[in-house]
Amino acid sequence: MFVIEVYDVNEKRVAKVLKISRKYLYWVQNSVLEGEISEANYKKLKMELKRIINTSEDSVIFYTFRTTRYSQRESIGIVKGGESNIY
Template sequence: MFVIVTYDIVEGNHLNKTRKVLKKYLTWTQNSVFEGEISESKLHKCMAEIENIIDKKMDSIYVYEIKNSKNIEKKLYGVHKSFDDMFL
């Protein structure tokens, strides 16, 4: 399945830890957005790791699951950012 994960995390150590976990499973496309193809079991594992990091009273994670990735049309307006290149 294809997923889009967005987050709103209070600045701090758990922000970097959350981003590091998401980078293991998905592609970082915007400041608070990751996306990509992932199996259901890997998504479950990823979210279990994140739940151990975030502050559930202050942080939020949204996961949008698209079961049929053939129905996705992605358009970019403006500059394509490659976060992997920025932080190497």
């Protein structure tokens, strides 16, 4: 499945959250990552992040898609991150 991850965490934990997330997904911009991921790895990713974040202060949202057939990504301005090969 395809996942878009957006995080909003205390700056003390940004580097750790990014490091974990990059093991599974591509960094696209600021606090956004995306990529194709297996159900098992998606569970691992969430488990690893739950160990790191402060759940009363930090927020991580995952948008998951079974298909990317109907989706499109459009950018305005500069492209900051690496591009995944999904689109």
